[in-house]
Amino acid sequence: MDNLTIARLFSEAADLMELGEENPFKIRAYRNAAQLIAALPAPVTSLSPDERRALPGIGKDLAARLDEVARTGRLQLLDELRAKTPASLLEIKRLPGIGPRTLLMLWREMGIASATELEAAIHAGRLRTVRGFGPKKEATLLKALASNRDLVARHLLPDCLARGDALRAHLADAGPQARVVLAGGIRRGTELCSGIDIVAAGTARDLASIAEAFRSYSLVETTEESPGGLTARLWGGMQARLVMCAPTAFGATLVWHTGSDAHITHLQSRAEEKGLSFADGALQRGRTTLSTDSEETFYDALGLAWVPPELREGLDEIELAASGALPTLLEWDDLRGDLHMHTTASDGKVDAEAMAAAARDAGLDYIVITDHSPALAMVNGLDNRRALEHADHVRALDRRVKGIRVLAGIECDILADGRMDLDDEVLASLDFVIASLHSALTQPRAEITARVIKAIEHPSVDMIGHPTGRKLLRREGADLDIDAVLDAAAAHGVAMEINGQADRLDLRPSHARKAKARGIPIAVSSDAHSPRGLALKRWGLTVARRAGLTADDCLNARPLPAFRKALRRHRA
DNA sequence: GCCGTTTTCGGCCCGACTGTTTTCAGTCG
Numbered sequence: 316m317d318n319l320t321i322a323r324l325f326s327e328a329a330d331l332m333e334l335g336e337e338n339p340f341k342i343r344a345y346r347n348a349a350q351l352i353a354a355l356p357a358p359v360t361s362l363s364p365d366e367r368r369a370l371p372g373i374g375k376d377l378a379a380r381l382d383e384v385a386r387t388g389r390l391q392l393l394d395e396l397r398a399k400t401p402a403s404l405l406e407i408k409r410l411p412g413i414g415p416r417t418l419l420m421l422w423r424e425m426g427i428a429s430a431t432e433l434e435a436a437i438h439a440g441r442l443r444t445v446r447g448f449g450p451k452k453e454a455t456l457l458k459a460l461a462s463n464r465d466l467v468a469r470h471l472l473p474d475c476l477a478r479g480d481a482l483r484a485h486l487a488d489a490g491p492q493a494r495v496v497l498a499g500g501i502r503r504g505t506e507l508c509s510g511i512d513i514v515a516a517g518t519a520r521d522l523a524s525i526a527e528a529f530r531s532y533s534l535v536e537t538t539e540e541s542p543g544g545l546t547a548r549l550w551g552g553m554q555a556r557l558v559m560c561a562p563t564a565f566g567a568t569l570v571w572h573t574g575s576d577a578h579i580t581h582l583q584s585r586a587e588e589k590g591l592s593f594a595d596g597a598l599q600r601g602r603t604t605l606s607t608d609s610e611e612t613f614y615d616a617l618g619l620a621w622v623p624p625e626l627r628e629g630l631d632e633i634e635l636a637a638s639g640a641l642p643t644l645l646e647w648d649d650l651r652g653d654l655h656m657h658t659t660a661s662d663g664k665v666d667a668e669a670m671a672a673a674a675r676d677a678g679l680d681y682i683v684i685t686d687h688s689p690a691l692a693m694v695n696g697l698d699n700r701r702a703l704e705h706a707d708h709v710r711a712l713d714r715r716v717k718g719i720r721v722l723a724g725i726e727c728d729i730l731a732d733g734r735m736d737l738d739d740e741v742l743a744s745l746d747f748v749i750a751s752l753h754s755a756l757t758q759p760r761a762e763i764t765a766r767v768i769k770a771i772e773h774p775s776v777d778m779i780g781h782p783t784g785r786k787l788l789r790r791e792g793a794d795l796d797i798d799a800v801l802d803a804a805a806a807h808g809v810a811m812e813i814n815g816q817a818d819r820l821d822l823r824p825s826h827a828r829k830a831k832a833r834g835i836p837i838a839v840s841s842d843a844h845s846p847r848g849l850a851l852k853r854w855g856l857t858v859a860r861r862a863g864l865t866a867d868d869c870l871n872a873r874p875l876p877a878f879r880k881a882l883r884r885h886r887a
Numbered sequence: 888g889c890c891g892t893t894t895t896c897g898g899c900c901c902g903a904c905t906g907t908t909t910t911c912a913g914t915c916g
Binding site (some may be wrong): 337359373375414448695 | 912916
């Protein structure tokens, strides 16, 4: 069982314990364990019991729970909790404004145990009778319930990719001669996926054993036949779809099942122009199906260059592929620096030295340490005095450490009125300043747009961090006039961030395209809170590629001198 | 439930905002 699945068990147990009014510190211990496991480099099941016990935050009890999962693949505690409290309660807990207290009250006093029941209760006016509920809260809840419906059965990309990769490897083992690859949204890198799509091409014999391996996979709960293959519901609710084809149909089948729908529609038009047809995963001239043993062959038949999956969104990629003008997309190895990370000075897990060592080992040339400002009291944000001391500390580290440059920065809150959360002189003395929204995200469009623009106009601000503040599957983020914000950023030479946290991915691809069109430097940053977190740039990179960004568009793809020059110019 | 060189008990991140109250509970980050 993979780490993400195990982390989810502990996280769900924590959620359910919260409803049982357990000791809050016990709940936190389970949450911390979930976070730890999700971030472990090696499968937690591959560690010895002693190694598990030695993990920070894993004591006697949690180590025993982990042993149980490693041994049996189940967590009995979770089964017991699920028996006591309906799991459907947790879909309500995801709604904004509903915390554990409210949830418990709704369930105990009113018998509301699911999103559907909550919606019915609101419409029946039953919530009005409850202390603490008024028209405003009803309105926010109804809005959230509506968007929640759209999000049912959608999952974050890393969740889908981790499970998809594990399933793909399992199927590939069953048919060593076959080609077994991920398709669908996972392959295109969409930030939310509806499930796992896998295409397998091989001999009839190989395909038969792959289908059998799919049916008997440990996480599969139910399977049914679907066109060209099988569909399964996985434990935890995710869907997995397997499509099988002959090797000569691999190219067209993979294109078809990679999508997107809009891209396929454009390909169909292109096929018609060439006297061909493309339907149900088959490329045909008249009644003859053309052999496409690879995607390259498929695109070539349409007079197109191979289109990277991240660009297959039905925008301008077909024209570009026809004229040989597809961009050379940004790659992992292009990233020279990381401009956003936290340390134990605020809410990070390790100190600046450990982050620097990890970044150097990961091959980076430079990093910026950007801890929080004091508005975020909960994360021990730095006030003026501590920010200056921390900068001194980081610069001393920079002189001492070999093989990487470490710059002193800050992630400074943009206060509700648009002022910065630290003194101007302090910000001016740092090497790099990120300005971010963390609170009052529900301000009206005009107000919150003006607030971000005011931050952009501040002479010491170099970059806006996670501009809209969205949290995928949880909240929409600020109602920003993104065009106005980007116009201001372009005018003032302020960079924009693509934040790599999997539930942020903010800027989103459409916004990043607009930023590129204005010539705004775009950073792909990790917002890491631990050494492992540095790898989160991977998801930001996917967004950048979906936006058609090249290395030239990316601020932290520049070598340190060029990166610095870009900042100096804007400060001059 | 975890942790500890001041260790087996008593700590463990806390302040602002919101919608509702009429002085505050609950949520959020």
